[in-house]
Amino acid sequence: NAKLNGKNRYHIYDAEHDRNVRGYHQSLVEISQALEDGQFVLYYQPKVNLRSGELLGVEALIRWQHPERGLLSPFHFLPVIENHALSIEVGEWVLREAMQQYGDWLQQGQDIAISVNISAYQLQQYNFTERLFSIFNEFPQVPRSRIEIEILETSAFHDLQKTSEIIRHCNSKGVEFALDDFGTGYSSLAYLRHLPVKTLKIDQTFVMDMLDDPEDFAIMEGIYGLGIAFQREILAEGVETEAHGKMLLQLGCEMAQGYAIARPMPAKGLLPWFAQWQPFASWQNTPTLERD
Numbered sequence: 463n464a465k466l467n468g469k470n471r472y473h474i475y476d477a478e479h480d481r482n483v484r485g486y487h488q489s490l491v492e493i494s495q496a497l498e499d500g501q502f503v504l505y506y507q508p509k510v511n512l513r514s515g516e517l518l519g520v521e522a523l524i525r526w527q528h529p530e531r532g533l534l535s536p537f538h539f540l541p542v543i544e545n546h547a548l549s550i551e552v553g554e555w556v557l558r559e560a561m562q563q564y565g566d567w568l569q570q571g572q573d574i575a576i577s578v579n580i581s582a583y584q585l586q587q588y589n590f591t592e593r594l595f596s597i598f599n600e601f602p603q604v605p606r607s608r609i610e611i612e613i614l615e616t617s618a619f620h621d622l623q624k625t626s627e628i629i630r631h632c633n634s635k636g637v638e639f640a641l642d643d644f645g646t647g648y649s650s651l652a653y654l655r656h657l658p659v660k661t662l663k664i665d666q667t668f669v670m671d672m673l674d675d676p677e678d679f680a681i682m683e684g685i686y687g688l689g690i691a692f693q694r695e696i697l698a699e700g701v702e703t704e705a706h707g708k709m710l711l712q713l714g715c716e717m718a719q720g721y722a723i724a725r726p727m728p729a730k731g732l733l734p735w736f737a738q739w740q741p742f743a744s745w746q747n748t749p750t751l752e753r754d
């Protein structure tokens with residue numbers, strides 16, 4: 463009987479929906495508790511100049527050191543708190559932790575710029591700028607120019623005019639922005655001119671595919687050329703191999719981040735890593751191809 467089946471289906475769906483809602487609230491409680499218990503940690507991934515080996519800064523990447531489940535990637539918990547006030551608490555924890563870490567490295571004689579990822583939800587808060595500078599004020603030893611904000615292309619284009627105003631305002635007070643995962647947002651590249659971001663971070667998918675896909679290489683060339691024309695800095699993400707680095711250098715792209723350089727690591731690993739790291743010899747020698 464079709465009606466009965468329909469009703470049964472409804473009940474099954476309903477129970478599952480119920481479980482999901484309870485699961486969601488349970489997760490929020492756990493994440494909130496984890497924040498209170500100090501279970502979040504920042505890992506740091508170096509950004510370098512491939513040719514010179516210079517350390518340009520590090521990107522702070524959140525992890526959850528879960529007592530039972532081990533070290534959890536942000537994909538396990540950031541999507542849960544997306545669009546929830548908790549994402550602001552986590553985001554502000556990240557900012558404070560990064561500023562603290564900047565101060566720690568500075569005390570060790572190392573001035574290392576730190577990039578922090580900001581969620582769309584946090585960026586869209588009416589008082590984002592105010593909150594940001596109030597956190598800066600808690601850390602007077604941290605120059606505003608040494609903490610960079612990474613925003614996703616998708617969150618920037620959500621309300622382009624408002625986002626440009628926020629960035630312009632922050633710029634006027636010394637804070638720079640980078641556009642993360644650039645190229646994946648399906649937005650018209652022309653809008654870039656309205657967005658005063660200092661740096662474009664080319665998404666890792668383009669870098670990973672450009673070796674064997676001429677079209678991806680063409681996209682890389684295009685994005686790099688566009689960035690140069692707009693006078694932005696361009697950093698390539700997802701440099702996993704020596705060959706990736708070589709090809710980027712042929713394009714002229716020297717700023718990069720990726721496993722071939724270093725994986726994200728706990729703060730205490732960074733200075734020892736840098737003391738022994740050097741670029742591949744081929745990176746130092748690869749000429750930039752002439753373009754016409």
Ligand code: C2E
Binds near residue numbers: 556726
């Ligand atoms: P993202 O900001 O684009 O960060 C780069 C991601 O790529 C990181 O993943 C990094 O570990 C990974 N990665 C770096 N080099 C390579 C490589 O050579 N190959 C591959 N396959 N991956 C590489 P992670 O740490 O898992 O973070 C994932 C995303 O989660 C980040 O992407 C960012 O969007 C978000 N995220 C991480 N930390 C935070 C945070 O504190 N706040 C916010 N709002 N988002 C964060």
Ligand code: MG
Binds near residue numbers: 521642
């Ligand atoms: Mg990022």
Ligand code: MG
Binds near residue numbers: 699
């Ligand atoms: Mg990215």
Ligand code: MG
Binds near residue numbers: 643
């Ligand atoms: Mg990404």
